[in-house]
Amino acid sequence: xGSSWLDCxxxxxxxxxxxxxxxxxxxxxxxxxxxxxxxxxxxxxEEKAIKALGAELVxxxxxxxxLSEVLAATIASYSAVRKQLIEQMNTPPPEGxxxxxxxxxxxxxxxxxxxxxxxxxxxxxxxxxxDCKPKVxxxxxxxDPSDTSLVVxxxxxxxxxxxxxxxxxxxxxxxxxxxxxxxxxxxxxxQRSAEDTSILVATYEGEHNHDLRSRPGAPSLxxxxxxxxxxxxxxxxxxxxxxxQRSLVEHMAFxxxxxxxxxxxxxxxxxxKMLPLRTS
DNA sequence: CGCGTTTGACCGGCGC
DNA sequence: GCGCCGGTCAAACGCG
Numbered sequence: 063x064g065s066s067w068l069d070c071x072x073x074x075x076x077x078x079x080x081x082x083x084x085x086x087x088x089x090x091x092x093x094x095x096x097x098x099x100x101x102x103x104x105x106x107x108e109e110k111a112i113k114a115l116g117a118e119l120v121x122x123x124x125x126x127x128x129l130s131e132v133l134a135a136t137i138a139s140y141s142a143v144r145k146q147l148i149e150q151m152n153t154p155p156p157e158g159x160x161x162x163x164x165x166x167x168x169x170x171x172x173x174x175x176x177x178x179x180x181x182x183x184x185x186x187x188x189x190x191x192x193d194c195k196p197k198v199x200x201x202x203x204x205x206d207p208s209d210t211s212l213v214v215x216x217x218x219x220x221x222x223x224x225x226x227x228x229x230x231x232x233x234x235x236x237x238x239x240x241x242x243x244x245x246x247x248x249x250x251x252x253q254r255s256a257e258d259t260s261i262l263v264a265t266y267e268g269e270h271n272h273d274l275r276s277r278p279g280a281p282s283l284x285x286x287x288x289x290x291x292x293x294x295x296x297x298x299x300x301x302x303x304x305x306x307q308r309s310l311v312e313h314m315a316f317x318x319x320x321x322x323x324x325x326x327x328x329x330x331x332x333x334x335k336m337l338p339l340r341t342s
Numbered sequence: 343c344g345c346g347t348t349t350g351a352c353c354g355g356c357g358c
Numbered sequence: 359g360c361g362c363c364g365g366t367c368a369a370a371c372g373c374g
Contacts, residue, residue, distance in 0.1 A: 221346065222347060222348085223347090223365095223368095224365070224366060224367080225347090226363095226364065226365070226366095228363080228364070229362085229364085235365095251365095
């Protein structure tokens with residue numbers, strides 16, 4: 063799947079938007095005077111064709127309606143999940159409510175860091191040092207539990223600089239620095255979830271100060287991967303790729319559905335493509 | 343030979 | 359102050 067259909071130059075989005083359904087210089091539309099001698103066989107044929115096309119148009123309209131409903135349902139569920147995620151991210155950790163796998167007396171900073179997925183949250187009890195911390199967010203990626211590489215392919219190039227077994231998780235945590243640009247401050251921690259070892263939890267700190275594709279000669283990127291911020295790259299496991307691709311599709315569907323002009327153009331295009339069939 | 347990974351040592355923050 | 363712990367460093371190692 064991927065962005066291949068986006069990149070494909072042969073994909074013609076000529077949707078006849080705003081155009082007349084029939085060519086003006088068509089012989090059939092030259093003038094009423096000239097056409098008065100056209101034999102009745104053609105007229106009957108045309109009428110039949112019009113009826114058939116009308117039925118097709120009704121079918122297409124219904125199909126379009128159904129697709130719109132499916133799209134709306136998808137958008138609704140996406141919005142609900144997104145809202146839930148944002149709420150979770152913005153909810154401060156419960157007072158004294160440490161996680162089940164966190165023993166009492168857990169270090170304060172650790173609890174804060176572990177529970178906060180983003181420093182954009184209004185953490186009132188944060189240390190002063192936290193105020194100047196870079197932005198932090200987490201990414202959950204499904205991966206083969208037997209795969210011990212702890213690699214999360216996100217399009218950027220990472221250099222591993224450490225690995226550590228932490229107290230609350232038997233799975234080792236890997237530390238990565240962005241090697242895309244030497245000055246890039248972004249760091250990444252990758253660790254398997256203690257609850258579900260098939261899930262890799264990648265914690266990103268900071269923001270990239272360079273473009274994903276700007277680095278000349280970056281070998282990890284597929285040449286065909288042209289979509290901006292598309293978090294996929296070369297020979298990653300299928301599951302990771304699908305994860306990112308699904309996110310991309312959701313994002314695109316959401317963006318398109320938010321555009322009333324696109325909806326109108328789509329409807330016009332479908333009817334515009336249907337009507338010219340009568341001439342054949 | 344250069345680059346990336348591994349891994350033990352080290353450092354600094356935090357709780358007791 | 360001490361010990362625990364997460365995070366980082368850097369030498370050794372492996373691979374192309």
